[in-house]
Amino acid sequence: MGDFDIVVLGGGTAGLHVATEVARAAMSVALVEPGLIGGESPYLACLPSNSLLLSASRGETWVQAVGHRDEVTSGLDDSLATRQVEEAGVEVIRGTGRVVRPGAVEVAPLGPGEAVSLGYTDLVLAAGSEPVAPPIEGLPDIPAWTTAESLCSPDLPRRLIVLGGGPSGCELAQIYAAFGSHVTLVETEDRLLPNESAFTGEILAGALRRAGVEINLGSPAVKAERTQDGLTLALADGTRLEANRLLLATGRRPRVSGLGVEALGITVSPGAALPITTTCQVAGAGPHVWAAGDVTGTGSTHAGRYQAGVVAANITGGRREADYSAIPRTVFTTPTVFAVGITPRGAADAGSGLVVARAVLADTARGRITGEERGCLELYADRRSGVLVGAAAVGPDAAAWMAEVTLAIRARVPVRILADVVHAFPTYGEALAAALHELTARTTHGEASPLSEMNMEAPEADAIEQHQEVIDDEEDAAGTGPRSVPFDVDEADAAEQERSVGFDDDDYR
Numbered sequence: 001m002g003d004f005d006i007v008v009l010g011g012g013t014a015g016l017h018v019a020t021e022v023a024r025a026a027m028s029v030a031l032v033e034p035g036l037i038g039g040e041s042p043y044l045a046c047l048p049s050n051s052l053l054l055s056a057s058r059g060e061t062w063v064q065a066v067g068h069r070d071e072v073t074s075g076l077d078d079s080l081a082t083r084q085v086e087e088a089g090v091e092v093i094r095g096t097g098r099v100v101r102p103g104a105v106e107v108a109p110l111g112p113g114e115a116v117s118l119g120y121t122d123l124v125l126a127a128g129s130e131p132v133a134p135p136i137e138g139l140p141d142i143p144a145w146t147t148a149e150s151l152c153s154p155d156l157p158r159r160l161i162v163l164g165g166g167p168s169g170c171e172l173a174q175i176y177a178a179f180g181s182h183v184t185l186v187e188t189e190d191r192l193l194p195n196e197s198a199f200t201g202e203i204l205a206g207a208l209r210r211a212g213v214e215i216n217l218g219s220p221a222v223k224a225e226r227t228q229d230g231l232t233l234a235l236a237d238g239t240r241l242e243a244n245r246l247l248l249a250t251g252r253r254p255r256v257s258g259l260g261v262e263a264l265g266i267t268v269s270p271g272a273a274l275p276i277t278t279t280c281q282v283a284g285a286g287p288h289v290w291a292a293g294d295v296t297g298t299g300s301t302h303a304g305r306y307q308a309g310v311v312a313a314n315i316t317g318g319r320r321e322a323d324y325s326a327i328p329r330t331v332f333t334t335p336t337v338f339a340v341g342i343t344p345r346g347a348a349d350a351g352s353g354l355v356v357a358r359a360v361l362a363d364t365a366r367g368r369i370t371g372e373e374r375g376c377l378e379l380y381a382d383r384r385s386g387v388l389v390g391a392a393a394v395g396p397d398a399a400a401w402m403a404e405v406t407l408a409i410r411a412r413v414p415v416r417i418l419a420d421v422v423h424a425f426p427t428y429g430e431a432l433a434a435a436l437h438e439l440t441a442r443t444t445h446g447e448a449s450p451l452s453e454m455n456m457e458a459p460e461a462d463a464i465e466q467h468q469e470v471i472d473d474e475e476d477a478a479g480t481g482p483r484s485v486p487f488d489v490d491e492a493d494a495a496e497q498e499r500s501v502g503f504d505d506d507d508y509r
Contacts, residue, residue, distance in 0.1 A: 003119035004030045006315060007105050008126055009097045009259060012039020014293030014304035015126030016085060021312035023089035030118055031090050032097035032107055037078040039128055041301040044148035048073050049171050050332050052151070056178035057334060062156045065179065069151075076152060099123070099260035102286065122288045122315050125274060126308070127259055129252040129294035132271070134163070138224040142231040144246040147172065157181050159243040161233055163221060165192040167331040169249035170204060173213050174333050176247075183213045184241050186233070188220040193331065197343045197392040203374055204337055204394065216241070254295045264289055273297030278321040280311045290315065303327050325389070326410035330399045335375060338398040341390030341409045342380055354380045354389065357438040361395050365426035372396065375428070379405070379435045386443040387412045401428045415439045 006022050008015045011033030019031045036043050051072045055065035074080065082092055095107040097118075105118045131146045133139060145153070147168050158181065162173045165187025177183040185208065187194070192201035192208075192215070205215055219237040230244035253271040261268055264285040268274060274291045275283040282289040290311045293304030306322065313320040331337035342354070361367040361375030375395030382389050391405045408418050419436040423429030 004028045004091075005120070006030070006122045006124060007032065007097070007118050007120035008124040009105065010039075010124075010126035010128055010293070010295075011035075011037045011085075011092070012126060012128045012293060012304070013041050013301050014128075014308040015039075015124065016081070017305050017308035018124050018126065018290075018292060018312050018315075019090045020085055020088040021309070022315055025316040027316070029090045030093055030120075031085065032093045032095060032105070032118075034094065034096045034110055036076065036081075037085060037092065038081040040148060042081075043073045043076050043078070044151050046301055048151040049168075049175070052175045053171065053332055053334070056175060062179040066154050073152070093118075096258070098258060099263045101263050105260075120288075122290065124311060124315075125259060125261070125282065125289070125291040125295055126293045126304075127255045127295050129299075130255045131248060132251050132253045133248050134221070134250050136221050136224050136233075138226075142224045142226050142246060143244070144248055147247070147249050150247050155245075157243070157245040159230070160184070160245055160247060161186060161231075161241055161243040162247045162249055163233075164249035164251065165189070165194070165201070165215075165217070166249065166251065167193070167329075167337075169247075170208065170331055170333055170337075172247060172249060173208060174211055177208070177212045184216065184243065185213050186216045186219075186221055186235065186241070188218070190218040192217070193337065196329070196337070196339050197378060199376055199378065200337045200339065200392050200394050203335070203376060204331070204333060206374065207333065207335060252294065252299070254297055256295060261285070279314050279319075280307050280322060281314075298327075300327065300329065323410065326406045328399065328406055332399075335395050336398040337392075337394050338402045339390075339392040340402070340406050341388070343390050343392055344380075353383050355383050355439055355442045356380055357435040357442070359431040359435040359438075361428055361431050363434070364428055364430035366428050366430065369426060370396065375431075377402070377431055377435060379432075379439055381415050381439045381443055383443060385412075386414050386416065388415060388418065388439075395428060398428075401432070404429075405432070415443055 005027040006029045008019045008029065008031045011031050015031060016038060019029045023029045041047065048069045051069045052065050055068055086092055093107055095109045097105045097107045100106045103119055105120060105123070106115050107118060108115045150172055156179055157176070160176050160181045160183050162169050162183060162185045165185055169185060170192060173183050173185045191198060192205050194201065209215060216235060216239060219235040219239065221233050222236050223234040224246065225232045230242070231246055233241045233243070233246065254273045256268050256274060257270065266282065266284045274295050276291050276296050277283055280290050280292055281287065282291050292307035292311050296307065298304055298307060310320050310322045326341055329339045356378055358376065358378045361372045367375065372395065377393035377395070378391065379388060380390035381387065388405060388409050390409070391402060393402050415436060419440040423433050
């Protein structure tokens with residue numbers, strides 16, 4: 001077909017952003033994508049999820065919510081996004097691309113026709129990720145959804161089991177419970193959001209239970225069986241759950257298989273991310289191969305877009321390095337969960353002693369106005385440098401009023417300066433101010449104590465007692481995170497995905 005300055009494999013958020021940015025620099029760009037231009041986020045993930053959560057908060061019916069969701073996602077029609085990227089000067093090629101040798105990509109068309117060859121100077125790998133199913137006996141034989149399928153389906157199951165207590169599982173459990181489904185949430189670890197600070201999962205679990213969600217923690221699913229009305233799921237502790245449908249929210253893996261990276265001289269283990277440098281070059285693949293988005297293991301739309309900006313800047317002649325110290329992590333449930341930077345789960349790996357200060361939203365004027373009883377935040381400061389390195393919060397729209405913390409961590413603003421910031425009254429920023437003043441005292445006067453996991457058993461009951469408490473426990477509860485179980489997604493859900501939204505394990509959408 002021809003040679004291009006840049007070939008981008010993958011038209012999701014990261015690939016789309018790289019392609020349009022380099023095209024604006026008058027470079028020739030080919031964007032290769034077998035699926036939806038824009039990727040899953042606008043059609044099958046972030047946007048439909050947030051749309052349904054908003055509809056639930058407004059008290060809409062399921063029919064109204066689905067209608068609004070379909071408007072937001074354009075009914076899975078990517079023609080507008082395709083037209084916009086083409087108008088930016090990008091040539092969109094529908095097909096599956098594979099590197100055949102350095103400098104050349106072969107694209108297999110979606111329909112009949114011969115494969116075409118594309119030459120490139122720079123190659124960008126932005127193939128996204130794919131869902132991973134756990135090794136549960138009988139799983140391929142039962143009615144199961146991936147998260148993407150659940151977010152484009154018109155169905156409202158009477159009884160639903162959500163497998164996985166991470167961000168997606170919690171959001172989807174709350175969505176379906178709000179519209180009348182009897183929802184059971186199953187998490188293998190002993191708490192929800194196991195990768196975040198303990199109090200976040202505890203408070204969110206309380207909110208979900210009040211919404212009618214039944215939560216099973218600490219026991220993995222081991223066997224699934226089809227029944228006349230749907231399915232039965234057996235847990236390792238002997239619990240048996242019945243439902244009409246199972247929703248798999250058990251994580252995703254980088255979509256590297258099929259890209260032909262071995263032709264570039266690199267080897268990637270199944271399910272592993274592409275290794276990259278601080279400039280987002282693929283390590284070991286030469287100076288003209290880049291990667292951005294989920295293929296690098298970032299796992300969020302905004303992180304992928306950030307990496308795309310780094311790649312585009314470096315390709316177009318600039319010099320930019322990625323800094324991952326302040327990438328936000330958000331769960332858009334009610335209440336919202338927000339985290340950024342180092343949290344207790346990751347502090348041991350960082351090898352840094354931290355000072356922890358906590359504040360509760362009920363002690364703010366805004367909290368008294370709204371009746372907020374359970375919201376809470378924690379700030380984590382480095383005891384040696386006196387700067388923030390992490391934070392976590394649970395509360396109404398926490399991602400909005402915690403945004404200043406993200407900036408503070410990225411810019412390494414000293415805690416004593418942050419404590420002098422004036423917050424509007426009455427806002428939840430008062431809680432931030434209280435925690436910052438506590439941290440200022442601890443990092444300026446006296447020896448700070450190392451971080452602990454707090455082992456909170458009932459944060460909803462003792463939040464006031466723990467207001468602004470500085471944790472002095474030597475015990476560290478850092479773990480290894482959720483179990484990573486190698487399992488081919490096509491054994492569980494590829495056939496279902498192909499039927500409903502055209503997913504294929506060879507596609508890299």
